Amino acid sequence: MKNLVEKLKINQLARPMTEGEVANTYPLSILSKWDRFRKKDYDQNLLNVPKSYPQIYVHIPFCSSGCSYCFYDTNVGKSVEEQKRYTDNLKKEMDLRTDKISSSVSCGASIYFGGGTPTRLNKNLLGELIDYVSQSFPLQNEGSFTVETSPETCTAEKVELLLQKGVNRISMGAQTLEDRLLKKLGRAHSSQQSLDAIKRLRESGIAIFNMDLIYGLPSQTESSFLSDVRTLVRKGVPEFTLYHLRINPSAHLRDYENDLEKQLSMFANARDFLIDARYSQTRPLHFVKKDYLAKSKKYKSAPTSDQRNNQRKGFVLGFGSSAVSQIGDYLFKNKQGLIKYSLAVESKKIPGEKQFKLSKRDNEARCLIQNLTQKGKLDIKEYQKRFGNLTVEVEGKLTKIRKLGFVESKERNKLKLTDEGWICADMIERYFYP
Ligand SMILES: C[S@@+](CC[C@H](N)C(=O)[O-])C[C@H]1O[C@@H](n2cnc3c(N)ncnc32)[C@H](O)[C@@H]1O
Ligand code: SF4
Numbered sequence: 001m002k003n004l005v006e007k008l009k010i011n012q013l014a015r016p017m018t019e020g021e022v023a024n025t026y027p028l029s030i031l032s033k034w035d036r037f038r039k040k041d042y043d044q045n046l047l048n049v050p051k052s053y054p055q056i057y058v059h060i061p062f063c064s065s066g067c068s069y070c071f072y073d074t075n076v077g078k079s080v081e082e083q084k085r086y087t088d089n090l091k092k093e094m095d096l097r098t099d100k101i102s103s104s105v106s107c108g109a110s111i112y113f114g115g116g117t118p119t120r121l122n123k124n125l126l127g128e129l130i131d132y133v134s135q136s137f138p139l140q141n142e143g144s145f146t147v148e149t150s151p152e153t154c155t156a157e158k159v160e161l162l163l164q165k166g167v168n169r170i171s172m173g174a175q176t177l178e179d180r181l182l183k184k185l186g187r188a189h190s191s192q193q194s195l196d197a198i199k200r201l202r203e204s205g206i207a208i209f210n211m212d213l214i215y216g217l218p219s220q221t222e223s224s225f226l227s228d229v230r231t232l233v234r235k236g237v238p239e240f241t242l243y244h245l246r247i248n249p250s251a252h253l254r255d256y257e258n259d260l261e262k263q264l265s266m267f268a269n270a271r272d273f274l275i276d277a278r279y280s281q282t283r284p285l286h287f288v289k290k291d292y293l294a295k296s297k298k299y300k301s302a303p304t305s306d307q308r309n310n311q312r313k314g315f316v317l318g319f320g321s322s323a324v325s326q327i328g329d330y331l332f333k334n335k336q337g338l339i340k341y342s343l344a345v346e347s348k349k350i351p352g353e354k355q356f357k358l359s360k361r362d363n364e365a366r367c368l369i370q371n372l373t374q375k376g377k378l379d380i381k382e383y384q385k386r387f388g389n390l391t392v393e394v395e396g397k398l399t400k401i402r403k404l405g406f407v408e409s410k411e412r413n414k415l416k417l418t419d420e421g422w423i424c425a426d427m428i429e430r431y432f433y434p
Pocket of ligand 1: 063069070071072114115116117148149150151171172173174175212213214243244245246247248251
């Protein structure tokens with residue numbers, strides 16, 4: 001692992017998170033470099049969207065507690081009245097925006113309720129909101145409908161509600177099974193609650209469920225992380241998203257220094273174990289049990305809590321505070337924070353705050369990354385058909401990762417990640433960001 005870390009560092013592939021970075025959008029741009037939201041650009045881009053199927057993202061900014069590492073837009077301890085004001089505003093935002101888009105959108109490719117913790121919502125409010133979204137954007141056949149949850153809010157009655165409303169995928173943040181770490185991180189549940197929730201999900205009949213884990217947490221050992229993964233595999237978890245601890249200046253845990261060598265080693269061991277246990281690495285952080293992949297292709301492409309995967313695909317409509325939409329060549333980010341968001345919607349305004357125009361270089365990088373780390377293969381000829389000859393910069397970077405042994409070419413003009421490339425796929429992605 002030492003050699004791998006040296007290779008990554010010397011060749012500047014190990015890029016730490018920078019101040020103000022929007023962690024879960026692509027490109028990893030600094031928000032201060034985004035422009036102010038302009039409704040004219042928003043309207044114009046919507047008109048130009050060909051009839052197609054957007055991914056729907058709905059942000060629910062409520063949680064049971066504030067976790068020390070987290071940098072998402074969330075609120076703790078909000079009353080049912082405050083939750084209702086928010087869900088009413090979400091519906092208003094959908095009305096405001098679907099007025100314009102109904103001619104171009106007939107149904108959604110997927111629906112994703114993320115957060116925050118959507119199951120923290122009062123049961124009636126959650127049920128009504130799901131109905132509203134499902135009516136506004138009926139799901140395409142084979143579309144996935146995911147709701148994020150946490151162990152303490154994944155109660156029997158919420159799971160029953162989700163199933164009854166057509167949700168076919170649940171994604172839960174377990175993070176770690178070590179109680180002392182859960183406590184230190186400010187999580188609102190014990191490891192036993194995570195295991196109980198998993199049992200509930202398995203017995204509920206939900207089509208598939210994902211577990212988020214974080215590795216590289218302060219004082220977490222390599223063996224304890226591996227032991228968590230083993231336990232969860234034994235308990236029948238079909239899908240995993242393994243996040244390395246991301247340090248962001250806006251989180252409480254902002255001064256901790258990541259140990260890259262330890263993190264890579266934790267990931268490599270967990271990856272080996274999952275691959276032996278018949279899971280496929282479908283994306284840089286994401287593993288799905290092969291039996292499920294054989295059942296439906298939606299399990300490979302369902303959006304994840306790592307929003308970068310989702311936006312790369314094209315048309316995304318994000319609703320709620322801080323939600324990001326991708327329309328044409330633009331990213332539009334909604335106002336962040338309950339009050340700012342609510343005031344905008346209540347005065348009947350599209351609650352946009354920032355926008356970012358993707359350049360040709362951005363689009364090239366997105367295409368390249370998507371092919372390499374999601375479709376599993378980069379076909380240089382296909383890429384050239386779309387973007388013309390490789391630029392000197394892209395060609396140089398591809399040559400470098402090939403020399404470093406992160407990609408190989410067994411077929412002419414086609415590149416695939418090697419095992420070592422898959423271990424640091426997240427960094428390879430970031431390396432290609434302009
Ligand atoms: C919106 S949360 C998921 C659901 C729920 N709120 C929970 O925490 O149980 C999305 C996921 O992002 C991951 N995450 C959040 N902050 C992170 C950080 N600083 N580093 C790594 N992963 C992080 C966590 O694994 C978390 O489960
Ligand atoms: S990790 Fe999940 S539960 Fe914790 S603050 Fe972030 S969104 Fe909320």
